[in-house]
Amino acid sequence: xxxxxxxxxxxxxxxxxxxxxxxxxxxxxxxxxxxxxxxxxxxxxxxxxxxxxxxxxxxxxxxxxxxxxxxxxxxxxxxxxxxxxxxxxxxxxxxxxxxxxxxxxxxxxxxxxxxxxxxxxxxxxxxxxxxxxxxxxxxxxxxxxxxxxxxxxxxxxxxxxxxxxxxxxxxxxxxxxxxxxxxxxxxxxxxxxxxxxxxxxxxxxxxxxxxxxxxxxxxxxxxxxxxxxxxxxxxxxxxxxxxxxxxxxxxxxxxxxxxxxxxxxxxxxxxxxxxxxxxxxxxxxxxxxxxxxxxxxxxxxxxxxxxxxxxxxxxxxxxxxxxxxxxxxxxxxxxxxxxxxxxxxxxxxxxxxxxxxxxxxxxxxxxxxxxxxxxxxxxxxxxxxxxxxxx
Amino acid sequence: xxxxxxxxxxxxxxxxxxxxxxxxxxxxxxxxxxxxxxxxxxxxxxxxxxxxxxxxxxxxxxxxxxxxxxxxxxxxxxxxxxxxxxxxxxxxxxxxxxxxxxxxxxxxxxxxxxxxxxxxxxxxxxxxxxxxxxxxxxxxxxxxxxxxxxxxxxxxxxxxxxxxxx
Amino acid sequence: xxxxxxxxxxxxxxxxxxxxxxxxxxxxxxxxxxxxxxxxxxxxxxxxxxxxxxxxxxxxxxxxxxxxxxxxxxxxxxxxxxxxxxxxxxxxxxxxxxxxxxxxxxxxxxxxxxxxxxxxxxxxxxxxxxxxxxxxxxxxxxxxxxxxxxxxxxxxxxxxxxxxxxxxxxxxxxxxxxxxxxxxxxxxxxxxxxxxxxxx
Numbered sequence: 122x123x124x125x126x127x128x129x130x131x132x133x134x135x136x137x138x139x140x141x142x143x144x145x146x147x148x149x150x151x152x153x154x155x156x157x158x159x160x161x162x163x164x165x166x167x168x169x170x171x172x173x174x175x176x177x178x179x180x181x182x183x184x185x186x187x188x189x190x191x192x193x194x195x196x197x198x199x200x201x202x203x204x205x206x207x208x209x210x211x212x213x214x215x216x217x218x219x220x221x222x223x224x225x226x227x228x229x230x231x232x233x234x235x236x237x238x239x240x241x242x243x244x245x246x247x248x249x250x251x252x253x254x255x256x257x258x259x260x261x262x263x264x265x266x267x268x269x270x271x272x273x274x275x276x277x278x279x280x281x282x283x284x285x286x287x288x289x290x291x292x293x294x295x296x297x298x299x300x301x302x303x304x305x306x307x308x309x310x311x312x313x314x315x316x317x318x319x320x321x322x323x324x325x326x327x328x329x330x331x332x333x334x335x336x337x338x339x340x341x342x343x344x345x346x347x348x349x350x351x352x353x354x355x356x357x358x359x360x361x362x363x364x365x366x367x368x369x370x371x372x373x374x375x376x377x378x379x380x381x382x383x384x385x386x387x388x389x390x391x392x393x394x395x396x397x398x399x400x401x402x403x404x405x406x407x408x409x410x411x412x413x414x415x416x417x418x419x420x421x422x423x424x425x426x427x428x429x430x431x432x433x434x435x436x437x438x439x440x441x442x443x444x445x446x447x448x449x450x451x452x453x454x455x456x457x458x459x460x461x462x463x464x465x466x467x468x469x470x471x472x473x474x475x476x477x478x479x480x481x482x483x484x485x486x487x488x489x490x491x492x493x494x495x496x497x498x499x500x501x502x503x504x505x506x507x508x509x510x511x512x
Numbered sequence: 513x514x515x516x517x518x519x520x521x522x523x524x525x526x527x528x529x530x531x532x533x534x535x536x537x538x539x540x541x542x543x544x545x546x547x548x549x550x551x552x553x554x555x556x557x558x559x560x561x562x563x564x565x566x567x568x569x570x571x572x573x574x575x576x577x578x579x580x581x582x583x584x585x586x587x588x589x590x591x592x593x594x595x596x597x598x599x600x601x602x603x604x605x606x607x608x609x610x611x612x613x614x615x616x617x618x619x620x621x622x623x624x625x626x627x628x629x630x631x632x633x634x635x636x637x638x639x640x641x642x643x644x645x646x647x648x649x650x651x652x653x654x655x656x657x658x659x660x661x662x663x664x665x666x667x668x669x670x671x672x673x674x675x676x677x678x
Numbered sequence: 679x680x681x682x683x684x685x686x687x688x689x690x691x692x693x694x695x696x697x698x699x700x701x702x703x704x705x706x707x708x709x710x711x712x713x714x715x716x717x718x719x720x721x722x723x724x725x726x727x728x729x730x731x732x733x734x735x736x737x738x739x740x741x742x743x744x745x746x747x748x749x750x751x752x753x754x755x756x757x758x759x760x761x762x763x764x765x766x767x768x769x770x771x772x773x774x775x776x777x778x779x780x781x782x783x784x785x786x787x788x789x790x791x792x793x794x795x796x797x798x799x800x801x802x803x804x805x806x807x808x809x810x811x812x813x814x815x816x817x818x819x820x821x822x823x824x825x826x827x828x829x830x831x832x833x834x835x836x837x838x839x840x841x842x843x844x845x846x847x848x849x850x851x852x853x854x855x856x857x858x859x860x861x862x863x864x865x866x867x868x869x870x871x872x873x874x875x876x877x878x
Binding site: 179181182434435437438491494495498 | 679680681684687691692699704706707709
Binding site for chain 1: 536538539542545561562565566568569572573574576577580581584636637
């Protein structure tokens with residue numbers, strides 16, 4: 122009975138597909154799963170927009186939208202109708218083909234990332250051997266879409282926003298990949314299902330999630346910082362800073378294309394949170410072994426929504442980082458910490474089981490964090506600012 | 513020679529032609545990204561998944577963006593006044609034909625050298641990893657040194673500019 | 679230490695978030711139009727004309743002196759004086775405005791007209807829900823729309839209305855006393871004359 126709810130979607134898929142002739146069954150199964158993903162994640166996106174607005178409002182001591190449905194929950198429908206009925210303005214001097222393709226490329230690239238996330242036991246769309254590599258490759262393609270959007274608008278501010286966005290995304294890809302590589306090193310496989318299976322063990326009722334190890338905790342922090350920067354969320358949202366660049370690279374987009382960019386950004390947030398959950402938080406495994414009766418997909422989506430809540434919380438708390446500040450942060454703090462984390466994870470593996478490796482690894486990481494943090498915070502010399510002008 | 517192969521090669525060749533013939537340089541760069549994607553899918557159709565996705569990650573995710581940045585930071589985004597075709601096209605054609613002949617001779621020679629395999633060799637990521645740090649560790653380290661030298665060179669050039677300005 | 683400020687900030691926002699559900703005084707939002715804030719004593723939006731009693735025309739305090747029309751900076755008041763006179767609150771005969779129009783699209787709520795009026799007849803209203811679909815005529819308020827009773831004035835600006843009523847009451851009493859004194863003196867004079875005539 123418990124296993125039934127856990128596998129309910131898999132069983133549903135098999136049942137629907139059994140009505141078709143045998144030759145079409147596997148393709149139909151995949152198609153069904155694709156349709157489910159395409160329907161589920163935009164629905165989650167709609168819910169997240171209203172939760173974000175209400176969450177940020179409550180943080181700022183005010184009510185969020187509360188007119189459109191009970192507690193404002195039907196607000197996304199109003200927003201959807203608005204964005205669909207707005208006039209689609211394309212600037213006359215804009216490059217029409219690239220201007221049209223940019224949101225399409227973005228949304229396609231982001232949707233493809235969901236294909237390798239294991240959302241429950243046996244619930245991964247494509248069980249690839251190199252799943253993690255696939256995810257990072259697709260994420261890199263999304264940056265090209267950002268650049269296409271900024272360039273095709275023929276607007277200086279859009280282009281500036283796009284350049285900043287691409288520079289930021291490239292800088293933070295390195296820590297993102299390095300944190301992922303640490304997990305791959307310990308697990309011994311690039312396949313996301315194997316990574317979740319490696320974390321699905323319990324000792325004394327506590328799970329073996331990677332976040333509960335010193336290198337995993339540091340890795341998760343670096344991954345979270347890099348993920349926030351990759352999806353252009355506060356405090357790294359200079360490219361779309363509403364007070365500086367109007368809307369950055371999607372200034373010249375109106376109506377549904379803007380909604381597609383918005384969708385792409387939130388879906389990128391979901392998929393990167395999903396990947397973080399898979400790599401560090403144990404994917405679909407339950408926090409305690411006695412909670413295994415709760416279906417695995419409920420755990421995955423709870424952890425996903427928890428990550429989204431933390432994203433919203435960060436957005437309501439932190440001011441925006443300036444471009445040079447965030448680049449400095451990436452290359453001078455996050456990257457060295459990630460490299461050190463790689464060494465510490467290797468040391469963890471080679472020291473074998475026992476309390477010694479916990480003490481040594483934690484000590485090294487904490488010492489490095491404090492030292493690097495102190496040197497970062499005390500290096501700012503207050504003096505006359507020197508300007509560099511673009512040639 | 514299945515239908516997938518024909519479709520992918522058509523896309524790749526079309527992309528390459530577009531990259532050569534389009535007037536707008538940024539359009540050419542984007543067409544080049546299509547070529548990279550086509551190559552990646554060709555790798556994947558040959559069951560080399562790692563090579564395919566690494567191609568996407570490196571070429572589309574980094575090289576294409578590098579090309580685009582280079583076009584934008586120089587004045588390449590403006591359409592050249594005197595057409596896209598250079599006047600020395602004949603010499604270019606001869607050189608391209610020469611390079612194609614050398615590459616073709618190398619590929620044909622290697623096909624004769626390798627035995628005819630009936631089954632596709634199953635290469636896993638583990639095998640690739642073992643090969644990289646086992647048999648091919650020297651090329652790996654040389655490539656790493658080369659990349660480090662390139663990065664240090666870029667930083668030196670940038671710092672030199674800043675001091676030159678001051 | 680690096681990150682300390684971030685943790686403190688996160689704690690503060692978490693406190694805000696959860697506190698907003700349990701402590702209602704944290705949320706200062708007024709859900710207009712179901713809830714409204716009570717207007718306060720010194721609130722002002724656009725002017726209105728005060729009349730005493732119940733009849734708007736008979737009790738209108740405005741004597742059409744046109745000082746407010748001259749003093750208004752954007753010149754949004756238009757007054758046409760009447761040809762005949764009517765008695766005011768003390769009984770003197772005064773002119774009254776045949777037309778008194780304020781264009782509230784132009785009015786900038788500076789209150790100069792209120793400050794210069796010698797007759798306490800134009801005061802500031804607090805009503806702001808004046809939006810209309812008629813762009814030109816709907817925002818031009820005429821005399822009948824502008825006239826509101828003194829009881830309304832006392833409701834919206836109680837302290838001010840009390841001082842005004844006190845001053846006007848004093849004026850009325852002084853004028854009544856003067857009239858009485860004059861009529862007493864006249865009556866005494868005529869009585870004395872009649873007495874003399876009867877005697878002599």
